[in-house]
Amino acid sequence: MAYSPLAIEHxxxxxxxxxxxxxxxxAVSLGMWLFLATEIMFFGGxxxxxxxxxxxxxxxxxxxxxSIDIYxxxxxxxxxxxxxxxxxxxxxxxxxxKRKLLVTLLLITLLFGLAFLxxxxxEWYDKYKEHHIPGPSFSAQDLIEKYPQIxxxxxxxxxYFSLYFAMTGLHALxxxxxxxxxxxxxxxxxxxxxxxxxxxPVEISGLYWHFVDIIWIYLFPLLYLIDRKxxx
Amino acid sequence: xxxxxxxxxxxxxxxxxxxxxxxxxxxxxKRIALLYLVTITLFFFIGGFFALLIRLExxxxxxxxxxxxxxxxLFTMHGQVMIFFFLIPSIPAVLGNFLVPMMVGAKDLAFxxxxxxxxxxxxxxxxxxxxxxxxxxxxxxxxxxxPFSTAFSNTKVIEAGIAIxxxxxxxxxxxxxxxxxxxxxxxxxxxxxxxxLFIWAHYATSIIQLLGTPVLAVTLLLVVFxxxxxxxxxxxxxxxxxLLFQHLFWFYxxxxxxxxxxxxxxxxxxxxxxFSRKRIFGYSAVAMSSIAIAVFGFLVWAHHMFVAGISLxxxxxxxxxxxxxxxxxxxxxxxxxxxMYKGSIxxxxxxxxxxxxxxxxxMGGLTGLFLAAxxxxxxxxxxxxxxxxxxxxxVGGAVxxxxxxxxxxxPKISGRMxxxxxxxxxxxxxxxxxxxTFFPQFILGYLGMPRRYWQYxxxxxxxxxxxxxxxxxxxxxxxxPMVYFLWSMxxxxxxxxxxxxxxxxxxxxxxxxxxxxxxxxPEVTWEAYNYHEIPAPEEVPVGLQPTRN
Amino acid sequence: MSEHIVSSKLYIGxxxxxxxxxxxxxxxxxxxxxxLNTVVALxxxxxxxxxxxxxxxxxxxxSEKLTKMVIVSAVFWLLILLFLSLADYTTRGIGHA
Numbered sequence: 001m002a003y004s005p006l007a008i009e010h011x012x013x014x015x016x017x018x019x020x021x022x023x024x025x026x027a028v029s030l031g032m033w034l035f036l037a038t039e040i041m042f043f044g045g046x047x048x049x050x051x052x053x054x055x056x057x058x059x060x061x062x063x064x065x066x067s068i069d070i071y072x073x074x075x076x077x078x079x080x081x082x083x084x085x086x087x088x089x090x091x092x093x094x095x096x097x098k099r100k101l102l103v104t105l106l107l108i109t110l111l112f113g114l115a116f117l118x119x120x121x122x123e124w125y126d127k128y129k130e131h132h133i134p135g136p137s138f139s140a141q142d143l144i145e146k147y148p149q150i151x152x153x154x155x156x157x158x159x160y161f162s163l164y165f166a167m168t169g170l171h172a173l174x175x176x177x178x179x180x181x182x183x184x185x186x187x188x189x190x191x192x193x194x195x196x197x198x199x200x201p202v203e204i205s206g207l208y209w210h211f212v213d214i215i216w217i218y219l220f221p222l223l224y225l226i227d228r229k230x231x232x
Numbered sequence: 233x234x235x236x237x238x239x240x241x242x243x244x245x246x247x248x249x250x251x252x253x254x255x256x257x258x259x260x261x262k263r264i265a266l267l268y269l270v271t272i273t274l275f276f277f278i279g280g281f282f283a284l285l286i287r288l289e290x291x292x293x294x295x296x297x298x299x300x301x302x303x304x305x306l307f308t309m310h311g312q313v314m315i316f317f318f319l320i321p322s323i324p325a326v327l328g329n330f331l332v333p334m335m336v337g338a339k340d341l342a343f344x345x346x347x348x349x350x351x352x353x354x355x356x357x358x359x360x361x362x363x364x365x366x367x368x369x370x371x372x373x374x375x376x377x378x379p380f381s382t383a384f385s386n387t388k389v390i391e392a393g394i395a396i397x398x399x400x401x402x403x404x405x406x407x408x409x410x411x412x413x414x415x416x417x418x419x420x421x422x423x424x425x426x427x428x429l430f431i432w433a434h435y436a437t438s439i440i441q442l443l444g445t446p447v448l449a450v451t452l453l454l455v456v457f458x459x460x461x462x463x464x465x466x467x468x469x470x471x472x473x474x475l476l477f478q479h480l481f482w483f484y485x486x487x488x489x490x491x492x493x494x495x496x497x498x499x500x501x502x503x504x505x506x507f508s509r510k511r512i513f514g515y516s517a518v519a520m521s522s523i524a525i526a527v528f529g530f531l532v533w534a535h536h537m538f539v540a541g542i543s544l545x546x547x548x549x550x551x552x553x554x555x556x557x558x559x560x561x562x563x564x565x566x567x568x569x570x571x572m573y574k575g576s577i578x579x580x581x582x583x584x585x586x587x588x589x590x591x592x593x594x595m596g597g598l599t600g601l602f603l604a605a606x607x608x609x610x611x612x613x614x615x616x617x618x619x620x621x622x623x624x625x626x627v628g629g630a631v632x633x634x635x636x637x638x639x640x641x642x643p644k645i646s647g648r649m650x651x652x653x654x655x656x657x658x659x660x661x662x663x664x665x666x667x668x669t670f671f672p673q674f675i676l677g678y679l680g681m682p683r684r685y686w687q688y689x690x691x692x693x694x695x696x697x698x699x700x701x702x703x704x705x706x707x708x709x710x711x712x713p714m715v716y717f718l719w720s721m722x723x724x725x726x727x728x729x730x731x732x733x734x735x736x737x738x739x740x741x742x743x744x745x746x747x748x749x750x751x752x753x754p755e756v757t758w759e760a761y762n763y764h765e766i767p768a769p770e771e772v773p774v775g776l777q778p779t780r781n
Numbered sequence: 782m783s784e785h786i787v788s789s790k791l792y793i794g795x796x797x798x799x800x801x802x803x804x805x806x807x808x809x810x811x812x813x814x815x816x817l818n819t820v821v822a823l824x825x826x827x828x829x830x831x832x833x834x835x836x837x838x839x840x841x842x843x844s845e846k847l848t849k850m851v852i853v854s855a856v857f858w859l860l861i862l863l864f865l866s867l868a869d870y871t872t873r874g875i876g877h878a
Contacts, residue, residue, distance in 0.1 A: 030845075
């Protein structure tokens with residue numbers, strides 16, 4: 001049966017182009033998943049470059065991988081996993097209408113995110129000090145001396161570090177955007193905007209955050225764990 | 233004036249609100265479509281201006297109009313502007329934005345504000361591109377091949393890269409909006425198998441936009457990083473592989489050509505049944521072919537790199553895959569032709585464009601198969617044969633489809649009819665001008681004239697002069713519709729809801745439509761292209777009489 | 782997105798598993814498994830990613846087949862990019878002087 005769109009009441013948060021709240025929720029969720037699919041392809045381009053060059057320059061990649069701090073990398077991985085937990089629990093708090101709990105969990109998530117970025121900053125500063133930033137000041141001499149067992153050509157070693165900075169840099173940029181989004185969600189949650197009936201922004205922001213976590217879950221072994229076996 | 237009084241009484245999306253804010257802050261998909269129309273038309277003429285300069289230089293064998301470096305900038309900016317700021321947006325952003333919600337029976341797209349954001353992103357990207365052009369331009373070719381673009385070019389590669397990066401996001405968001413709308417907002421009874429083929433085509437296009445464009449984005453970003461921050465990812469002196477850039481670039485840029493042609497095919501699939509008064513032949517085959525083109529289109533990119541240094545074995549794989557991707561396109565051509573067979577043909581302007589499309593797209597597509605054959609490609613790659621091939625598809629195909637669609641839906645968009653005889657004249661002018669411009673280029677390429685060269689041996693001059701002459705005729709054919717469309721908005725005959733007697737939900741609502749598209753959301757109980765149930769309109773001039781309906 | 786509410790205990794269990802897997806992957810990196818090091822590292826990473834997708838992102842509890850289609854398609858497309866590019870890189874130099 002046909003019905004007039006004018007007769008539908010506009011409930012809280014229901015946009016005019018949707019027939020009902022369920023259609024809106026499904027559409028918004030699908031939209032976010034499609035966006036995450038584009039992000040998979042976006043990072044995927046860099047994974048492709050990584051794959052090709054690791055295939056060509058395994059030794060240089062192995063040496064470069066040893067030069068970044070595995071402890072900071074592992075800690076950062078743990079930080080992000082903890083933040084994903086607080087996000088998941090936060091979404092549940094929103095589903096149950098527990099405003100205070102939601103606000104607390106979102107705040108902790110933000111702190112974890114900022115901690116990740118701070119540690120990342122420390123790592124990048126270390127690379128700067130060690131002259132591992134690609135460009136005129138780059139030097140692989142320290143790696144050549146430290147790992148005489150690995151035949152290292154200094155020129156393609158720059159490619160490892162170029163990819164390191166490109167991949168962790170773009171990941172960090174996505175984290176910063178995530179921190180921004182969650183700051184906004186935190187503000188809205190604090191104002192009581194979310195109810196058990198309407199908390200879609202929390203859900204889809206959570207999806208984004210989990211995705212950024214997953215990218216790091218792959219970056220960690222690919223950048224930090226290429227070759228850590230004891231050298232003779 | 234009587235005509236003005238008639239339209240002024242009924243409220244529709246054009247007169248519901250006035251003032252620049254009501255346009256720049258609109259979330260109505262129909263108004264956003266018109267915002268896009270203005271933007272891409274502007275870029276079409278900018279890109280066309282570069283084309284005219286190229287053809288002027290090529291009138292004579294000597295490089296006497298511009299310097300070689302300038303010529304490099306001309307063909308680069310012609311390509312970038314035409315591809316990223318005209319062709320990629322064109323049909324989806326104008327006709328798609330306008331029609332997709334109406335064709336599925338929705339009040340708007342899923343995300344109207346993101347739709348507006350898409351337009352603003354294109355505008356911002358366009359402003360950056362214009363600034364780049366005005367302040368010196370780019371000379372790397374629209375293909376940005378490294379290491380020239382990263383290490384040796386002295387032009388504004390970073391700025392152009394950023395402009396295209398932003399334009400890419402405009403494209404991604406449009407695709408996202410369409411996919412969600414088509415999946416989630418169809419009217420009651422509008423099953424997948426009742427959707428117009430225009431929708432199937434845009435669905436397939438959107439998949440490509442979503443999955444391909446991000447790879448171009450990250451690749452251009454890496455080029456920008458290399459120029460700006462000295463990251464040596466494509467730098468051969470540091471062990472980088474220029475071919476890696478080409479793999480990543482063409483992974484998007486080949487499917488991009490399907491972004492440019494699929495919507496046109498969707499337009500043709502709407503026009504042909506209407507002006508043959510027959511349902512489309514092989515609906516499922518055409519719908520599935522759209523999806524097949526989108527999927528297979530991602531498997532063939534290295535056919536742009538046959539002579540660049542990829543391995544012979546991968547070249548063979550990509551060659552075979554390139555032959556496969558032609559099959560669904562051929563299926564569509566057979567089905568459109570079969571639709572016309574024993575139909576009641578009317579030669580209105582949209583139909584002239586659609587028929588032109590079928591012929592010219594077929595020629596362009598077949599010459600693509602020549603290029604997919606490794607042995608032939610060695611000889612004609614990077615010659616005018618390639619230039620002719622892709623212009624047959626992009627201009628003879630995509631642009632003709634776009635113009636056909638603009639004429640077909642103009643009454644719905646504006647509430648006015650364009651002048652029919654002038655429309656037919658312009659269509660024929662475009663067809664003649666196009667063939668005169670580009671057919672000689674097949675011969676030039678076969679004879680060995682390289683592309684992107686600003687001077688050439690004297691034996692090629694005659695064909696080049698023919699090509700330039702054709703381009704001036706083509707230009708006239710393009711300017712005419714702009715003039716008479718504008719004219720028609722004030723003086724054109726008032727159109728009723730369905731002047732063509734066409735099938736489709738968009739024709740069931742008034743011309744121009746109300747802001748909410750439908751007074752009541754319809755419930756669909758009929759199949760698509762039910763021309764056996766729709767009477768032919770009386771006033772539309774008739775072409776051939778039917779032998780059997 | 783379903784409105785299925787997952788128990789907090791399950792979330793914490795998944796979190797603990799993820800943390801353990803992280804420690805495992807970092808530790809195993811120091812053991813010489815030859816070419817298997819890479820395989821193990823990627824397998825663990827994929828397992829972690831699956832846990833996040835299925836439980837934290839609720840994909841296990843959704844009735845929407847389309848969500849799963851989107852994820853599978855994106856991963857499949859990425860694999861197209863990776864494998865067809867590798868088809869070139871791994872066969873270069875064969876048969877050439």
